[in-house]
Amino acid sequence: MPVNYHTPTPAKLFPVAGVRLGVAEAGIRKLDRRDLTLLALDVGSRVAGVFTGNRFCAAPVQVCRRHLELGSDLRALVINTGIANAGTGEPGWQVATDTCVAVAQLLGVADRQVLPFSTGVILEPLPVDRLIAGLPHCVADLRADNWHAAAHAIMTTDTVAKAASRRVQIDGKSVTITGISKGAGMIRPNMATMLGFIATDAGIATPLLQQLLREAADESFNCISVDGDTSTNDSFILIATGQAGIECADASAPAYAALREAVIAVALELAQAIIRDGEGASKxxxxxxxxxxxxxxxxxxxxxxxxxxxxxxxxxxxxxxxxxxxxxxxxxxxxxxxxxxxxxxxxxxxxxxxxxxxxxxxxxxxxxxxxxxxxxxxxxxxxxxxxxxxxxxxxxxxxxxxxxxxxxxxxx
Missing domain, CATH: 3.10.20.340 (ArgJ beta chain, C-terminal domain)
Structure with missing residues (x-):
């Protein structure tokens, strides 16, 4: 059992305007479990990412880096658990890109606007046919209030789902920050967490968003260790949809200090939840x-x-x-x-x-x-x-x- 940690109830995970989530049972490695998650982002959302320092980084990490290099106007994230698609060479890269193409076709966006993520067993092929077959079910399930289900659907050896949420008043406007993470073993992040996703409805310029992400990682996920192992799939993503009516162009913006504090608080809560649920942890x-x-x-x-x-x-x-x-x-x-x-x-x-x-x-x-x-x-x-x-x-x-x-x- 995790050390003094319980998953927040669905009511305590606030929807983020501009983000919808859907989950499905795709049977990627085991039957009768939610193992596929889709995040759909509204037009105008900005996305930043940091990834594992492991030289054997997984194919989805490589594709994510490439798509982020092409622009921050991302429209979707797709996450599977069960198989990590790591140590899979060129076929693994093709599976990750095929996944992006399938999501793009369903949502009517470009495949470069999709980021893929995988977690699970390394050195085994990802059954992309099952993944693609599960995507329409994710699309049918897309809802703004689906963070709780998504937190469960990205788990591997986790014993509890990990999620955190804040609503703060900044310059007279309500700003929401909600996130989920997964991880219990192979934990010694060298950039961020095993898998972590945080979204806010504040507007943050892309360069500042990347800076905030790195600072949040450094204060949270880069300060945890279960066993000293750095995973091949570690990824930490920060999404800013800009729908709260607050825009931060740079760090001198009046709203930024409070926003930064709230984002880092959510990241730290998610990171500590991973340690509290470390494999076999009692302290x-x-x-x-x-x-x-x-x-x-x-x-x-x-x-x-x-x-x-x-x-x-x-x-x-x-x-x-x-x-x-x-x-x-x-x-x-x-x-x-x-x-x-x-x-x-x-x-x-x-x-x-x-x-x-x-x-x-x-x-x-x-x-x-x-x-x-x-x-x-x-x-x-x-x-x-x-x-x-x-x-x-x-x-x-x-x-x-x-x-x-x-x-x-x-x-x-």
Missing amino acids: FIAIAVQGGQEREECKRVGYAIAHSPLVKTAFFASDPNLGRILAAIGYADVEDLDVERVRVWLGGADSEVLVADKGGRSVSYREDDGVRIMREEEITVRVDLGRGTARATVYTCDLSYDYVRINADYRS
């Missing part, structure tokens, strides 16, 4: 690193701790073997780190204890306190590097027996 862990010379330095330390199997298994066992955290900090490639100045705290819901300072265990630390905090479902590790003012927070989960079981049985 949600925030690693807050401060006192660095630059933010990237702080993130390296955070990720060193988050990726360590020894640290993660200690959290699963509620075993305060906290020297493992010091070891991870020490190999995080921080040049000229003075360990005498490093301090580490362990925090729970109601308290925080100093674990290490002056190069070793704090004289005030008691193991009973460490055990008590590590038994909690939500834990914070706070690290002060003592060498600057930069800070960053990385989110992770523990590593349990179930992680091995889920991934051993993934294709069964």
Whole structure:
């Protein structure tokens, strides 16, 4: 079960003017499950995307990049789960382009205005005939209030659907931001999330939209790790339909600061939901690193701790073997780190204890306190590097027996 997370009800996921969603059971890998999703966008919508840094990036990622290079006037997104269409070579590229052509014909748009996305098993062919056969059902199901169904239809090993929504008042107008994401394993984004889609009815100029997307990714999906693996299919998309009556041409626009804050809040909620639903996770862990010379330095330390199997298994066992955290900090490639100045705290819901300072265990630390905090479902590790003012927070989960079981049985 996910750590303190429940999918929002349909009523709490606000429609975004200019976006309609439809889902279908296409039988792409398994029968009797929703596995195909279509987003139809009104004319005038702008779209930005960031994608995986994995060199074995999937065919749909390659097609998405190409179509975005041709313009931001996208009209549709199509998402399948079950088969990732990754490691499939030229046939995989053809399947992705055939998918775009089929969507374009149904919606009366150009195929370059369609973005395809896939998630699931790598190195297996995507049955495009089943996908295309399911598309008319998606079109018939297109509705503005279908975010809840879409969140379920993009799941793979997720145990819960992940969604978030905000309505904010900006310059006297109501602006909506709604998004969905999927992911539970193979999580160490190198640009964004496994699959994430956020839409707003605000108007945002294309260059600013791409900037906002990268900033949102950096503050959210690029700060999470379940297992340190970067997927072949990671994609994060931001859509601005411009139907709320607010237009941001650049970052100096009066409405932009509030809009940016709301978009990043939705992205962070979606990213944290992925960690809370990490495969086999029983604990949600925030690693807050401060006192660095630059933010990237702080993130390296955070990720060193988050990726360590020894640290993660200690959290699963509620075993305060906290020297493992010091070891991870020490190999995080921080040049000229003075360990005498490093301090580490362990925090729970109601308290925080100093674990290490002056190069070793704090004289005030008691193991009973460490055990008590590590038994909690939500834990914070706070690290002060003592060498600057930069800070960053990385989110992770523990590593349990179930992680091995889920991934051993993934294709069964």
